[in-house]
Amino acid sequence: MSMTDIVEKIGRSIVQHGPCNRRVYLMKFHRQDVLSILPVLDRLALGNHYEKILAKIPSENKAAYEKQGYVQEAVIPGYFQNREHALFMCKYFSTRRRQITNHQQIQDILSLTNQAGQHPSKINTLSNVTAQNCEPTDAHEISQVFKAVFKTYPFPIFDARYLATLMNTGQTLYFCIRKDGRIIAIAASEIDSDHKGVEMTDFATLPEYRGQGFAGCLLKTMEQEMAGQGMRTAFSIARALSPGMNLLFAKKGYTFGGTLVNNTNISGRIESMNVWYKSFGASHNE
Secondary structure, X not given: OOOOOEEEEEOOEEEEEEOOOOEEEEEEOOHHHOOXXXXXXXXXXXXXXXXXXXXXXXXXXXXXXXXXXXXXXXXEOOOOOOOOOEEEEEEEOOHHHHOOOOHHHXXXXXXXXXXXXXXXXXXOOOOOOOEEEOOHHHHHHHHHHHHHHOOOOOOOOOOHHHHHHHHHHOOXXXXXXXXXXXXXXXXXXXXXXXXXXXXXXXXXEOHHHOOOOHHHHHHHHHHHHHHHOOOOEEEEEEEOOOHHHHHHHHHOOOEEEEEEEEEEEEOOEEEEXXXXXXXXXXXXXX
């Protein structure tokens, strides 16, 4: 995949778009752009033959977006600074893109998570394994792990310079597990300091080390670190067809917030994604 999507500022908001995901994603919405950005998003989508717009917006703007043909696909309650809900609103420019072909599979995985969520587990801490913070100097090795795990990815995580830049800003923290000095599992906390929210993302374990609980170990470390930094809400956007990741979040006390239909180009194809969220309130006792 030579073409990666770009992230740019439009007005005061941050938008990702490009040929890889064939969509526009309003990632970070600024209130001053609430209505003025709508025609811009449309023009971007139509001008580039994209199939979808995804917008993460405050719930008070829901009606304005619905008037423009958007539908709500997921929610993170109380996400914004004023405790307003974050809604994932979507608009489609292709009938095929809005059709879920694997609906039953997605439902089956969600019913598994339902059962798991009723018995949240303290994930066994692997005694011989610790997750540690990565440094920008690890960027090349991290990018190699991602290349080994994902055929395609919605953000340019195969590019070591991109990863180093993210780490240098302090807005994205990478955590890893090493074996004999070599990184074998990785995940990231992407911090939205304005709203004290954090996206738990970029989970990858080298194929030969899967099934050993490394993702759970990383998530636990990230949660402790993020709660310690005063974050209020954690969320993740997980592949809807990945039983492992969805079960991990359900077991760790995350709540299902909705399915983003045919949303993300990951591992070589466009897949639907599930939103999971958790509040680090008084209940956060790990």
